[in-house]
Amino acid sequence: MKSRFNVSIWNGPSLLRILADMIMLAGSYGLMMFFRYVLALKSGIDNPNLLSLFVEYYWHGLLILLPCCLIAFISLGFYGRGRYYRSKFKVLVVFQGLTIGYLATGFFVF
Secondary structure (H helix, E strand, O other), X not given: OEOOOOOEOOOHHHHHHHHHHHHHHHHHHHHHHHXXXXXXXXXXXXXXXXXXXXXXXXXXXXXXHHHHHHHHHHHOOOOOOOOOXXXXXXXXXXXXXXXXXXXXHHHHHO
8 A cells, every 4th residue: 555655554664663553552452441440340340240341342442443543543644654744743643643543443332
């Protein structure tokens, strides 16, 4: 797949960055699910299958989150030579990519 600037994003370094981003997204989503699980335990929910429910929610949500974020990141030029990602607006572009990815995930989940 070629980006707007005629740079292939499917080369070795880009694939490594994509893999690293997907691992970080899966880890952060897992950490969020862990905190929700601890909060559910502290609130007194008495369900013997609570852990298996949260693990199931994690995998189902992750299967939606990763493609949504990957599409958002590619469209914003994270892995190619995007005009804004290379400039001083890098933090803003990362924030936009994460926001779009999580909003799309929320849209598809609900």
